[in-house]
Amino acid sequence: MDSSFINMEFLIDTFFVALSGVPIALLVTVVALLIAMPIGFFLALSRITEVPIVNGFTKVYVSFVRGTPIIIQIFVLYSILPLILAGIFERYNIDFPIYDVNPLWYAFIIFSFNTAAVLVEVFRSALKTVHAGQLEAAYSVGLTTAQAYRRIVIPQMLVSAMPNLCTATINLIKATSLGYAISLQEITLKAKVAANVGYNYLEAYIDIFIVYLILCITVEYLFKVFEKRLSRYKAVATA
Amino acid sequence: MEKYFDINYLWTALPQLLPYLWITLFVAALAVIFGSLLGLIIAVFKLSKNKFLSFLANSYITIMRCTPSIVLLFLVYYGIPAFSERFFGIYLQDVHTGVFVVITFSLQFAAMMAEVIRSAYLSIDKGQYEAAVSVGLTPFQSYARIIFPQAVVVALPNFGNGLISVLQEGALAYTIGFIDIVGKANLIIANNYNTHALEIYIALAVFYWVLSVAIAKIFGKLEKVFSKGQRTLKTS
Numbered sequence: 001m002d003s004s005f006i007n008m009e010f011l012i013d014t015f016f017v018a019l020s021g022v023p024i025a026l027l028v029t030v031v032a033l034l035i036a037m038p039i040g041f042f043l044a045l046s047r048i049t050e051v052p053i054v055n056g057f058t059k060v061y062v063s064f065v066r067g068t069p070i071i072i073q074i075f076v077l078y079s080i081l082p083l084i085l086a087g088i089f090e091r092y093n094i095d096f097p098i099y100d101v102n103p104l105w106y107a108f109i110i111f112s113f114n115t116a117a118v119l120v121e122v123f124r125s126a127l128k129t130v131h132a133g134q135l136e137a138a139y140s141v142g143l144t145t146a147q148a149y150r151r152i153v154i155p156q157m158l159v160s161a162m163p164n165l166c167t168a169t170i171n172l173i174k175a176t177s178l179g180y181a182i183s184l185q186e187i188t189l190k191a192k193v194a195a196n197v198g199y200n201y202l203e204a205y206i207d208i209f210i211v212y213l214i215l216c217i218t219v220e221y222l223f224k225v226f227e228k229r230l231s232r233y234k235a236v237a238t239a
Numbered sequence: 240m241e242k243y244f245d246i247n248y249l250w251t252a253l254p255q256l257l258p259y260l261w262i263t264l265f266v267a268a269l270a271v272i273f274g275s276l277l278g279l280i281i282a283v284f285k286l287s288k289n290k291f292l293s294f295l296a297n298s299y300i301t302i303m304r305c306t307p308s309i310v311l312l313f314l315v316y317y318g319i320p321a322f323s324e325r326f327f328g329i330y331l332q333d334v335h336t337g338v339f340v341v342i343t344f345s346l347q348f349a350a351m352m353a354e355v356i357r358s359a360y361l362s363i364d365k366g367q368y369e370a371a372v373s374v375g376l377t378p379f380q381s382y383a384r385i386i387f388p389q390a391v392v393v394a395l396p397n398f399g400n401g402l403i404s405v406l407q408e409g410a411l412a413y414t415i416g417f418i419d420i421v422g423k424a425n426l427i428i429a430n431n432y433n434t435h436a437l438e439i440y441i442a443l444a445v446f447y448w449v450l451s452v453a454i455a456k457i458f459g460k461l462e463k464v465f466s467k468g469q470r471t472l473k474t475s
Contacts, residue, residue, distance in 0.1 A: 005325040066403075067451035068444045069410035072421070076444055079437040170304065177307035178411075188310065202317040208310050216305030 011203040017194045018207040021187035022215065025176045028104070028186070032111035032172060039112075040119025047124050058120060065117030074181050077110045103182045110182070111172060118168050126161035127153070159231045166223035170216055177212070187211050248438035252427060256442060259423040266337060266419060267406045270344035274405070277345060278352025285357055296353065303350030308343070308408040315343045316415045340412040340419075344405050351401045359394035360386070392465040399458030403451045410447070420446060 043061075046054040065073065085098050130153050138148035177188040188208050195204035285296035303311075316339045320331040363386050371381030413422035424443050428436045 005321060063452065064444075064448060067448040067455075069407035069447055071410050072440060072444050072447060075440040076437065079440060083437070174305075174307040177309050188307070201313065202321050205310055205313045205317060209306055209314055212307060212310060213302065213305045217301070 006206075007198075007200055007203055010198065010200045011206060014191050014194050014200070014204050015207045015210065018187050018191040018204075018211045021185065021190040022211065024104070024184065025173060025179075025186045025215070028107045028111055028176050028179070028184070029169065029172050031108050032115050033169065035108070035112040036115035036119050039116040041123050043116070043120045044123035044127060047120065048127055062117045062120050065114055066121075070114055070175050071178050071181065073114055074110055074178055077113060078106060078182050081106060081109065103179070103184045106182050107176070107179055107184050111175065114175065115168065115172055118171070119165075122161055122164040122168055123157070125164070126157045129160040130156045155230070159227070162223060162227040162230060166220060166227075169219055169223070173215055173219065174212065177208075245435060245438060248431075248435045249442050252424070252439045252442040253445075255427060256420055256423055256439075256446065259418065259420040260446060262337075263406070263409060263419040263421075266340055266344070266412065266417075267402075267409050269341045270348050270405055270409070271402060273341065273345035274348025275352050277349035279356055281349055281353035282356035282360065285353060286360065300350045300353055303347055308347060309411050309414060311347060312340070312343045312411055312415060315339050315346070336412075336415050336417045339415060340409070340417050344409055347408065348401060348405045351404070352398075355394050355397040355401060356390070358397070359390040362393045363389050392462075395458060395462050395465065399454060402458075403454050406450060406454070407447065 043054070043058045047058050082098050085096075088094075089096050089098065134152050134156065135148055138152040139145075143151065176184070176186050179186045180189045180192070183189065191204040191208045192201075195201045281296045281299055284292040285300070287293055306314075316336070319339065319342070320334070323329045323331050367385050367389065368381055371385040372378065376384065409419070410421050412419050413425060416422070418426070421443060424439045428439050431439075
């Protein structure tokens, strides 16, 4: 092949193809975070308060997710979910085409499953940074448990959880690049399909690389701004 | 009715996969060795007072943190041969895919290690170095005998986490046609005409799970052993 090293025209065209996958990647990220955050929080609470059965279950669940590669989790869940759903639908005689489901739904489930476990650890270590006296003080002024958590514990916990939450979000965005395994139309798959025509894989991957870099730096910046906002009360306290 | 899930496939898959586990581990081990060396260099760059060098190190770490492994893997796989062909006229088409896998994960592991090494180094009190120099050790000796052994203990838990993560990211090597444990699993599934994939995948998950838990346990033990020594030093 005597063609030039990089096909500039293709590089620029495909950049926009890759960019068009960003909404899907972000949608999966946001939905997975929204589902995983409450689950992660309550499981973290159950770990700390040592709720009998839930605690043990959470331990195994977190160990599994942290102990296996995400791609393997995708493989396993993507093969097991249709089986389970088919069984349920068959039992209740629901006529539902499971094999025509948009992969987006599988992506939501799989990435929530993964992120919830990551967030259990994030929230658990963050909850530990909140002094036990805070909760006792909240009770002593007559707040209910729900109020105490909502107004006293969670705001403080979130500040120390922020850096880890940022890492978890970045990892989640990166993990959506594995959506190809369930044919999710995100950044990587879209650019790769565009490259299939003329074997311009190198250009396609350079585009994908740039798109993720932009995404990731933006998200990191937003988290930094948000963290500053959340820790306002600290600045007041020291002043 | 056809049986969807047959546990027997799992038992037959395990012995078939086991020999390929060594390939996975070997690649991870090479990536850890090269990655640690490169990570040390990057950490030195980042800690250096030279603004350009620390900027270089920071950019490298940010880029690696932001790039999904699979993208990096393909960039290396397509990029290095194209680059060397264009600029040096060297054809790398016959190079084993394993080489690209090792390069990719070394690059990635280096970024992780750079942060680990840097934070471990910074956690050691400056007085330790000063004390070492003041009793007549050369700067190299004080690093080798005083700073390094203490920094290693601090770095141990993060190093363990890095090890687990490089092992797991390595699961993607199959995408460029490398036959490690995941690649072999996909071959087995293809031989079964794509049936009973679930059993094979569960077998894979079990392998990785056991390995990760074992590594975490070993590093937990190591940490305990080393920090025990620290406590006796303090009290004596």
